[in-house]
Amino acid sequence: MPDALLSLLAFLTAAVVAAPGAATRLYPLLMLAGCVCGLLVLQILPGLPPVSAADRFLYLLPVLMLADLAETVLPTRMHRLLRSTALLTPVPLILHQSVWLTQPAAATIQGITPTGWLLLAGLTPLPLTGAVLLQRLTTGFSRPAVAAGLPLNLTCCLLCSAVVIMLGGYLKGGLLALPLAGSMLPFALRNVFAGPRPDRPLPLTYCWGSLCCLLLIGLFFGRLTPLQCSCFAAIPLVTALPLPPGSAEHCGRRQTVIRTVLTALLCSLLLYQAWSVFAVRMLPLLAHRQQLAEQPFRCCPADACSATLGQTASAGPPCVHKPPVPPHTPAG
């Protein structure tokens, strides 16, 4: 398993760097800076050329942020075009040159198999569609309660999906999301406690785009199931839906709490399910460890489970053979 202390440090570093930004107009830049600092703590640097999906995702992050920053500079139409382009990029970029799009012996059209084209056609518009829906739900209908809770819900989803990806066995994939979530946390908390400000909207392209990229990486390269992936993508949308008329509709703070609790509950369910699968997959190894512990020849108390998976075993005393104790027999 990854170093828990280092992971926490990366998360906190990202949060601390991004924190001053929550009260200024520079918050998107500081958010990105926080994420970069967190990644540096984890010693995760994008490779050049970016051959893996994780590398490509890291290069995409500034582009997503740029699309958000452009809102203040570019005319609305231009900004929309830039944001749409940025959100149409993740699927082809993440799947680039993977077995999902290319097969050595298969017939291809422009280097991509027909199945690959179908996959691209089906998945590419999803991040943009999700972003448009979220935008409508937060600003289109002027719902400050949704806008207040959405950043925290997205952060929660990002964090939980990272843990699920790590439980599936892709450690680096999950680790990538920790600085991201950390960098979003100060803005999210400020939004919840101080309320959303119209002049400081959520960098939706960055936050939602990052979640989409992470889910795609987990789904296509890790062990994230389609159901888990769909749930993590749907949670921010579901919890942003309007509540039934009369149910706390007029109390913004209570509505935010309801939405946040609902998000936490759904994420916890997914975490529990992932943990259950993890336990089942690891059962033979865990049982083996138990067997070792029960044996009279107790040997090498290293963590058999993590050691088998190639992780650092706990340091213990050298191997000591203890002969079985003969049953006590009364003298004579």
Add this chain to the structure above:
Amino acid sequence: MSVSQALLSLALCTATLLPVSASAAEEYVYDAVHSSVSFKARHLDISWIHGRFNEVDGKFSIDRQDPTKSSFQLTIKADSVDTANAARDEHLRQPDYFDTKQFPTIEFRSTKVRAIEGGYEVTGDFTMHGTTRSITIQLMGGRQIESRGVRRVGFSTELRLKRSDYNFDKNAIGPIGDEAVVIIDCEGMSK
């Protein structure tokens, strides 16, 4: 047809056929039943973890008269990694290790071959995890026999690779040694 024309035709035919007969290259395909590509890597620097790749394909062409014209190709399906532990195999397929969805094959293509005592010294491009490096291996063997009408030839080699040279995640290298020993024992069948 005049005599000169006939002679010219004969000369042309001979010229066309000569390279074929002169090239004594024997073509072989990798015999998956009687071959294996296995590996071992240090675990915590106290023991070795052993594994193998179950799906391998390849072909080689051996020119006994001019060994420099020989060639060797091997393609390993990274997804077929097998360390006798399903959970670990699943982990090895993920991007922390082989990243088999991004890099489905491990390949070797020879670029230079020369005969040495007891085999061949083969230099070639070894591609793993999206990184290609030139390596030189010593293929020992090459004895040819004919069994049930099929010509067979066998080679063995052992090579040491550093995973860090092939862009593997350095955080995943720690407990498992950086260096891996790859043992190839392959048998080729004549086409």
